[in-house]
Amino acid sequence: MNILVTGGAGYIGSHTCVELLKAGHEVIVFDNFSNSSPESVARVQKIAGRPLFLVKGDIRNREQLESVLREFKCEAVIHFAGLKAVGESVEQPLKYYDNNVVGTVRLLEAMEATGVKTIVFSSSATVYGDPQYLPLTEAHPLSASNPYGRSKIMVEDMLRDYFRAHPDWKIALLRYFNPVGAHESGLIGEDPGGIPNNLMPYVAQVAIGRRERLSIWGGDYPTPDGTGVRDFIHVVDLATGHLAALQALAEPQCFAVNLGTGIGYSVLDVVKAYEKASGKPVPYTIAERRPGDIASCYADPAEARRKLGWQARLGLEAMCADSWRWQQMNPNGFNA
Amino acid sequence: MIFVTGGAGFIGSNFILDWLGDEQAEPVLNIDKLTYAGNPYNLASVAQDARYAFVQADICDEIAMTTLLSRYRPRAILHFAAESHVDRSIHSPDEFIRTNVNGSFNLLSKALRYWQALPQAEQADFRFLHVSTDEVYGSLGPHDAPFSETTPYAPNSPYSASKAASDHLVRAFHHTYGLPTLTTNCSNNYGPYHFPEKLIPLVISNALAGNALPIYGDGQQIRDWLYVTDHCAAIRTVLARGTPGQTYNIGGWNEQANLHVVHTLCDTLDELAPRAEGSYRSLITFVKDRPGHDRRYAIDARKLESELGWKPAETFQSGIRKTVQWYLANGDWVAQVRSGAYLNWLQKQYGDHPPGALI
Numbered sequence: 277m278n279i280l281v282t283g284g285a286g287y288i289g290s291h292t293c294v295e296l297l298k299a300g301h302e303v304i305v306f307d308n309f310s311n312s313s314p315e316s317v318a319r320v321q322k323i324a325g326r327p328l329f330l331v332k333g334d335i336r337n338r339e340q341l342e343s344v345l346r347e348f349k350c351e352a353v354i355h356f357a358g359l360k361a362v363g364e365s366v367e368q369p370l371k372y373y374d375n376n377v378v379g380t381v382r383l384l385e386a387m388e389a390t391g392v393k394t395i396v397f398s399s400s401a402t403v404y405g406d407p408q409y410l411p412l413t414e415a416h417p418l419s420a421s422n423p424y425g426r427s428k429i430m431v432e433d434m435l436r437d438y439f440r441a442h443p444d445w446k447i448a449l450l451r452y453f454n455p456v457g458a459h460e461s462g463l464i465g466e467d468p469g470g471i472p473n474n475l476m477p478y479v480a481q482v483a484i485g486r487r488e489r490l491s492i493w494g495g496d497y498p499t500p501d502g503t504g505v506r507d508f509i510h511v512v513d514l515a516t517g518h519l520a521a522l523q524a525l526a527e528p529q530c531f532a533v534n535l536g537t538g539i540g541y542s543v544l545d546v547v548k549a550y551e552k553a554s555g556k557p558v559p560y561t562i563a564e565r566r567p568g569d570i571a572s573c574y575a576d577p578a579e580a581r582r583k584l585g586w587q588a589r590l591g592l593e594a595m596c597a598d599s600w601r602w603q604q605m606n607p608n609g610f611n612a
Numbered sequence: 613m614i615f616v617t618g619g620a621g622f623i624g625s626n627f628i629l630d631w632l633g634d635e636q637a638e639p640v641l642n643i644d645k646l647t648y649a650g651n652p653y654n655l656a657s658v659a660q661d662a663r664y665a666f667v668q669a670d671i672c673d674e675i676a677m678t679t680l681l682s683r684y685r686p687r688a689i690l691h692f693a694a695e696s697h698v699d700r701s702i703h704s705p706d707e708f709i710r711t712n713v714n715g716s717f718n719l720l721s722k723a724l725r726y727w728q729a730l731p732q733a734e735q736a737d738f739r740f741l742h743v744s745t746d747e748v749y750g751s752l753g754p755h756d757a758p759f760s761e762t763t764p765y766a767p768n769s770p771y772s773a774s775k776a777a778s779d780h781l782v783r784a785f786h787h788t789y790g791l792p793t794l795t796t797n798c799s800n801n802y803g804p805y806h807f808p809e810k811l812i813p814l815v816i817s818n819a820l821a822g823n824a825l826p827i828y829g830d831g832q833q834i835r836d837w838l839y840v841t842d843h844c845a846a847i848r849t850v851l852a853r854g855t856p857g858q859t860y861n862i863g864g865w866n867e868q869a870n871l872h873v874v875h876t877l878c879d880t881l882d883e884l885a886p887r888a889e890g891s892y893r894s895l896i897t898f899v900k901d902r903p904g905h906d907r908r909y910a911i912d913a914r915k916l917e918s919e920l921g922w923k924p925a926e927t928f929q930s931g932i933r934k935t936v937q938w939y940l941a942n943g944d945w946v947a948q949v950r951s952g953a954y955l956n957w958l959q960k961q962y963g964d965h966p967p968g969a970l971i
Contacts, residue, residue, distance in 0.1 A: 305682075314678040321682075321729035330682035332675060 277522075278302040278349050280392075282335050282383065283356030284328075285312035287466045288398065288455055290320050291515040292354060294464070297324035299519055304329040304348045306341070307357065311469065313610040319463040335379035341386035352394035352446075352525075354518055355383060358427070361473055362402075362568070365424035376427035377434075384438060394446040395435070396521050399532065401453045401507070401573060403429050410540075411576035414451070414532050421568055432532065439530035446525035453507035453536035453575050455514050457595035458602035465602030466511075467609035475546060476508075476595070480603040483556040490558060492543050494565035499572055503543035503562075507536040507574035510590035510598070520586035536575025537588040545592065553596035613639045615686040617671055617719065618693030620650035622806050623743065623840055627692065630844040632658050639663040641684055644693065645670045645711075653948055654805045671715035674722065681726040688739040688851060689723055691716065694778075697809060698747075698771045702903060705770035712774035713781075716742070720785045727791055741794045741851050742782040746836070746861065747772035748797060751906035758836075758867075758910035759797075761859050768904050779859070792856035796847060799863045799911045802931065803840030804938040808949060811870065812932075815877050816939045817946055819892045820885065825878075829901030831871030834908040838864035839931035842924035849922040860920070863911030866928040871896075876928070880936045 279296060283289045284305030289312075296303050297320070305317055305328055317330050329348060333340045335357045344350075358376040359365065365372040380397075387395065404412050405419030420426040435447050456476040458465030472478040481487045495502040517535040524531075541549075547558050581587050614631075618624040619642030631637050639662075644650045646668050658664045669676040671693050693715065695701065695708045720740070727738050749759040750766030765780075767773040779795055786793040806813040815825050846862040854860060868876075878892035917923045926934070939946065 309675055314675050314682075317682065318678065318725040318729070321725075325729070326731070327685065327726070327729045328682065329685075330679045332679040 277351045278304065279522075280304045280306055280345060280348070280350040280353045281356065282306045282353065283312070283358065283398075285309060285314060285316050286356055288452070288511060288514055289356040290316040290464045291459055291511045292356070292518045293317070293320045293328060294323050294459060295512075295515045295519050297321075297326045297328060302329070302348075304331060304344065304350060306331050306333050306335070306344060308332065308334040311359070313467065315610040316464050316467070323459060323461050323463055335383050336374065338382040338386050341383060342389050345386055345390040345392055350390075350392055352396070352522060353383065353387060353392060354396045354522075355380065356398045358398065360424065362422050362424045363473070365427070366422050369423035372423045372427050373430075376424075377430050380431045380434065384434075393442070393444060394522070394525055396448045396450060396518055396525070397431060397435060399432055399449045399451045400425070400428050401451050401534065401536065401575065403432060403451060404573070406570050407573055410572060411538060411574050412534065413576045414534060414579050436530055444528050445530070446528055447530040448521040448525055449530075449532035450517060450521055451532060451534050452514060453509050453534065453573070455511045456508045457510040457512065457590070457598040459512060460598055460601070462598075462601040462605040465599065465606065467606070475543060476550075476599050479547060479550045479558055480599050482558050483550060483554045483600065484603055484607060486607070488559070490547065490560040491563040492560050493563055493569060495562035496565070497571040499542055501542050501544045504569060505540040505542050505572040505574065507539065508541055508546065508592065508595055509535060509537050509588055510595045513537075513588040513590050517580065517584065517586050520584035524584045531583060533580045533583055534575040534577055535580060536577055538575055538577040540572055540574035541592055546596070549592045550596045550600070553593065554600045613641060613684050613686050615641050615643055615680070615684070615689045617643045617689070617691045618650070619666070620644035620646060620652045620654060621692060621696075622649070622810075623801055623843060624692040625651070625654035625805050626803065626840045627690065627844045627847060628655060628664070629658065630841060631848070632661055632663060637663065638687065639665070641680065641686065642666045643669050643671070643680060647695075649696070649807050651805070651807070651949060653945070671719045672710060674718055677719055677722040678725070681722055687734075687737055688741060689719070690741045690743065690847065690851070691719060692743045694775065696771065698769050699902060701769055701771035701774070705774075708770050708774040713777045716778035717781055720781055720791070724785060724789055724791050739792050739794055739851055739856070740782070740785075741796065741847065742778065743847065744775050744779050744795055744797045745772065746797050746799050746863070746909050746911045747906065748776040748779055749909075752908040752910055754908065756908075758863075758912040759861065760912040761797075761861055761915055768906055786857040794850050794854045794856065795859040796850055797859060797861050797911075798843055798846075799836035799838045799909060801838050801840045801843050803935050804942070805945070806840070808946060811873065812877065812935060813939065813946075815874050816881070816936060819878065819881055819895055822887070822889075823895065824897045825874055825892070825895045826897055826899045827871060827874060828899060828905060831869060831874070831898065832907075833870045833905060834867055834910065835870065835873075836863045836909060836911045837866045837868055837873070837928055837931070838862060839924065839926040839934070842926055845925070846916060846922050849920050850916070853920050860916045861911050861913045862916060863913035864924050864926070864928070864931070865913070866931075867910050868928060876932050877936065880932055884936055885940055
C-alpha cells in the first residue's frame with residue numbers, strides 16, 4: 277500500500293516508517309522538519325534497506341498535500357505531524373491549534389478531494405485528563421487541562437464527526453501512553469532540541485554526563501515510592517501498533533484504542549533500570565510537584581489486543597537499553 | 613529521471629535542451645538556485661514539456677537536497693552548479709568556496725546516503741557526474757604538452773582552486789565509499805545562452821552596440837574553445853559509457869589566442885552584420901591584464917576519443933559562426949538578460965506556484 281506519513285521524520289514517525297517499509301509498504305514521508313531532521317529519514321532507509329519518498333511540506337498547505345496524495349497514489353494516511361510540548365502549548369496556544377487542529381482540517385480536505393479515506397491519527401493518553409479510575413479504558417471521559425491536550429481532543433471529535441457524515445471512511449485514533457526507547461540499531465531515536473521535556477531523554481543525558489542531575493517533580497504522590505507512575509511503552513511496539521491498526525481498518529469504521537503496556541512504572545523504577553542498563557549513576561533530587569501533573573496513569577490494553585490483535589512485547593529493560601544505545605551512538609542526536 | 617544542478621546556467625541549460633531534444637530521453641529535474649548567472653528563460657521552450665521540472669534550490673541546502681533525492685529518485689545526478697566567473701572569484705572568493713566546495717560536498721553526501729539505500733540493481737546503474745574545468749590543471753607555457761587526465765592539479769585562481777577541491781571530493785567519494793562518480797574537465801565553452809559577461813558574448817554584444825572591445829593585456833592568452841553542444845554530447849557519452857571513478861577531459865581541439873578569437877568574431881560580424889563605420893576590429897582596445905591570468909590552457913582529450921569514441925563535431929570557424937548567428941537572431945534574449953527581465957518571466961511562468969514548492 278502507498279502510505280502518506282505526515283511527521284514521518286519525527287520520533288514515533290521514523291520508527292513507524294521502518295516497520296512500514298519492512299512490511300513491504302511504499303512510504304511517502306511528509307514533514308516540515310520543524311522539530312525533526314531529514315537525517316532520521318536517511319537512517320530509516322538504512323535500517324529498512326529500502327528507500328522511501330520524502331516530501332518537505334507543511335500540513336497546513338492543503339494544495340501541496342493534495343498534489344502529493346495524487347502524485348504518489350496514496351491509499352492511506354498515518355498522521356503524526358503535530359506539536360507536542362505541553363508547556364509551549366500553554367504559552368502559544370494559537371500555534372498549537374493552527375498546527376494540530378487546522379493542519380488536520382487541511383489534511384482531511386486534501387484526503388476528501390483525492391478520495392483517500394483511511395487515516396490513522398496520533399492521539400494521546402493525555403485526552404483522559406486526570407484519571408477517574410485506573411487502568412484507563414477507552415470509555416473513560418475525555419478532558420484536557422492545556423491547549424496541547426485540547427487540540428488532541430478536538431481532532432478526535434472532529435474525526436468522529438467526520439465519520440458520522442462519511443461512514444465509508446476508515447479511521448483509527450491511537451491513544452499513545454508514554455513512548456520511550458529507540459530502535460535496537462541505535463540509528464534512530466528521540467532527539468529533543470534543547471532541554472528534554474520527557475523523562476527518558478533527560479535521564480539519558482544525565483547518564484552520559486551532559487546534565488548534572490535529574491529533578492523528579494514530586495516525591496509525595498500516592499504511589500508505592502511516591503514518584504509518578506506512567507505506562508512507558510517501547511517506541512518500536514508503538515510503531516507496530518500502527519501496522520496493526522492499518523490492518524484492522526479493513527472495513528469502514530472509526531475507533532479509538534489505547535497503545536500502552538498496561539504496566540505502570542514509577543519515575544524511580546525508570547531511574548534504577550536506566551542505571552542498570554547504562555552502568556552509569558543517575559543522580560537525582562526530588563523537587564516540588566509540577567502543576568498539572570497527575571499521580572498515576574496507565575492503560576487497559578485489552579481493547580488493543582481484541583481490536584488490533586496487538587500487544588506490547590518489550591519491557592522496561594529493553595526500553596532503557598535501546599535508549600542508552602541511541603544516546604551513546606548519537607550524543608548530539610542527529611546533528612552529529 | 614536525471615537531476616541537473618545548475619540547469620539554468622549556460623552549459624546546464626544547453627545540456628537540458630540537448631537532452632530533451634531526444635524523444636526517448638528520461639525526464640529531467642533542473643535544480644538551480646537562480647543566482648545572477650541562472651536564467652530560466654533559457655529553458656522557456658521546454659517549460660511545458662512534461663519531462664521537464666524546475667526547482668529553485670541551493671545545493672548547500674541539506675534538507676532540500678535530501679528531500680529532492682528521496683522524492684524523485686534520480687538515476688543520475690549531473691552536477692553543473694558552480695560559481696564560474698573567474699573575475700568574480702578574485703573579488704569575492706567566499707561564494708565560490710561555499711557553492712563549489714561546500715555545495716558539492718553537501719550534494720555528494722546526500723547523494724551517497726540516497727545511493728546507499730537504493731536496491732542493488734539501481735545502485736549499479738546510478739551515476740554522479742561532476743562537470744569541472746581544465747583550469748584545475750593550472751597554466752601552460754607555450755611549448756608545454758596539453759593537459760591530460762594525469763596532469764597534476766595546480767589551480768591558480770580561487771575559482772579553479774574551488775573546482776579542484778570539488779574534483780578531489782568527488783574522487784574521494786568514489787574511492788572511499790564506492791559512489792559511482794564520473795568527472796569531466798572541459799575547456800572554455802562558447803555558444804548560445806552564454807551569459808554576456810563572458811568573452812565571446814561580451815564581444816558580440818559590445819560590438820553590435822558599437823562599444824569598445826576590451827582585451828586583457830596583450831591578448832595572447834591561449835584557450836581551447838569547445839562549442840557547448842559538443843560539450844553536451846560529450847557529457848552524454850561519458851554518462852552512458854564512462855567508467856565509474858574515471859575522469860575525462862573534454863576539449864574542442866581549438867587552441868586560440870584571445871586576440872584571434874576577437875578578430876574572428878569581428879570578421880564574422882563584418883560578414884553577417886556589417887557596420888557602416890567599417891570593421892568591428894576598430895573597436896578593439898587593450899586593457900590592463902587581470903591578476904593571476906593564466907597564459908595558456910590546452911587540453912588533451914584523446915582518452916575520451918580512444919576509450920569512448922567521442923570527438924567534437926564543430927570546428928572553431930563553424931562554432932563561432934553558429935554562435936554569432938544565434939546572438940544576431942536572439943537579441944531579445946540578450947536584452948532580457950541585460951535588463952533582468954527574465955526574473956519577471958519566472959514570476960509569470962510560475963505565478964503562485966513557486967518552483968521551490970517541488971521540494
